[in-house]
Amino acid sequence: MADGTDRFSTYQTVHGKGDPLSRSVLVTGGNRGIGLAIARAFAEAGDKVAITYRSGEPPAGFLAVKCDITDTEQVEQAYKEIEEKHGPVEVLVANAGVTKDQLLMRMSEEDFSAVLDTNLTGTFRVVKRANRGMLRAKKGRVVLISSVVGLLGSAGQANYAASKAGLVGFARSLARELGSRNITFNVVAPGFVDTDMTKALTEEQRTSIVSQVPLGRYAQPEEIAATVKFLASDDASYITGAVIPVDGGLGMGH
Numbered sequence: 200m201a202d203g204t205d206r207f208s209t210y211q212t213v214h215g216k217g218d219p220l221s222r223s224v225l226v227t228g229g230n231r232g233i234g235l236a237i238a239r240a241f242a243e244a245g246d247k248v249a250i251t252y253r254s255g256e257p258p259a260g261f262l263a264v265k266c267d268i269t270d271t272e273q274v275e276q277a278y279k280e281i282e283e284k285h286g287p288v289e290v291l292v293a294n295a296g297v298t299k300d301q302l303l304m305r306m307s308e309e310d311f312s313a314v315l316d317t318n319l320t321g322t323f324r325v326v327k328r329a330n331r332g333m334l335r336a337k338k339g340r341v342v343l344i345s346s347v348v349g350l351l352g353s354a355g356q357a358n359y360a361a362s363k364a365g366l367v368g369f370a371r372s373l374a375r376e377l378g379s380r381n382i383t384f385n386v387v388a389p390g391f392v393d394t395d396m397t398k399a400l401t402e403e404q405r406t407s408i409v410s411q412v413p414l415g416r417y418a419q420p421e422e423i424a425a426t427v428k429f430l431a432s433d434d435a436s437y438i439t440g441a442v443i444p445v446d447g448g449l450g451m452g453h
């Protein structure tokens with residue numbers, strides 16, 4: 200009988216019973232903020248977790264690879280090191296991102312391009328490289344960290360919003376292109392999260408933002424990590440091309 204249970208059994212027969220206990224996971228920008236919370240969530244579940252960092256001392260407990268995602272050669276070197284030590288990346292979380300806020304009339308082309316080069320083209324670089332191994336393995340999970348701002352827009356953040364909106368089209372195109380290869384591409388769109396990125400805001404800006412959030416507070420990085428972990432789990436095996444808001448209701452309807 201072609202009921203849901205039978206279809207799931209067919210899925211298991213075709214694709215295997217699911218991911219092995221310890222997968223090779225890469226979290227870009229996993230050295231702090233949301234990325235670190237994501238890296239910890241996977242490590243606590245028993246996965247082998249690699250993180251990228253650019254400078255300073257990376258946190259302990261992970262395979263830390265030095266990598267600036269704006270540099271294709273550094274991305275290549277990082278993957279080589281990860282593949283050597285953990286095997287091909289099975290779960291990629293493209294989290295690294297930057298802001299360079301400015302009103303349009305004062306925004307330089309350099310500031311626009313720099314944000315796009317990290318948030319969008321940087322994500323393209325790491326996803327493209329991860330895909331090589333995923334195609335070979337005939338499975339893979341990719342989660343891109345966008346932002347509520349990519350859907351809502353935000354005055355003074357045209358570069359950032361454009362880069363984060365771009366991730367949605369990017370992920371959905373790849374979901375179509377590579378769905379038949381058993382690789383899923385999903386997007387998480389966090390609202391305002393308590394990290395270095397939002398510490399730069401003034402108290403007045405923070406109060407104004409919180410007043411627009413139905414849940415009336417910022418998110419903790421761990422609340423974003425929980426959704427990312429779900430999207431990489433067996434429970435999310437039939438989810439691809441989705442944009443999941445984790446924003447306290449701020450972006451509702453978009």
Ligand SMILES: NC(=O)c1ccc[n+]([C@@H]2O[C@H](COP(=O)([O-])OP(=O)(O)OC[C@H]3O[C@@H](n4cnc5c(N)ncnc54)[C@H](OP(=O)(O)O)[C@@H]3O)[C@@H](O)[C@H]2O)c1
Pocket residue numbers: 227228229230231232233234251252253254266267268269294295296297317321344345346347388389390391392393394395396397
């Ligand atoms: N915080 C929020 O409210 C919020 C809301 C929505 C979406 N997000 C998104 O969530 C992600 C993480 O944000 P966060 O709040 O955790 O920010 P964060 O604390 O400022 O951390 C940013 C991370 O990105 C890394 N990074 C930046 N440029 C890089 C590059 N060129 N190459 C490699 N790594 C780079 C940083 O590495 P270094 O330590 O080397 O600088 C750092 O690990 C970002 O994509 C951000 O846009 C954040």
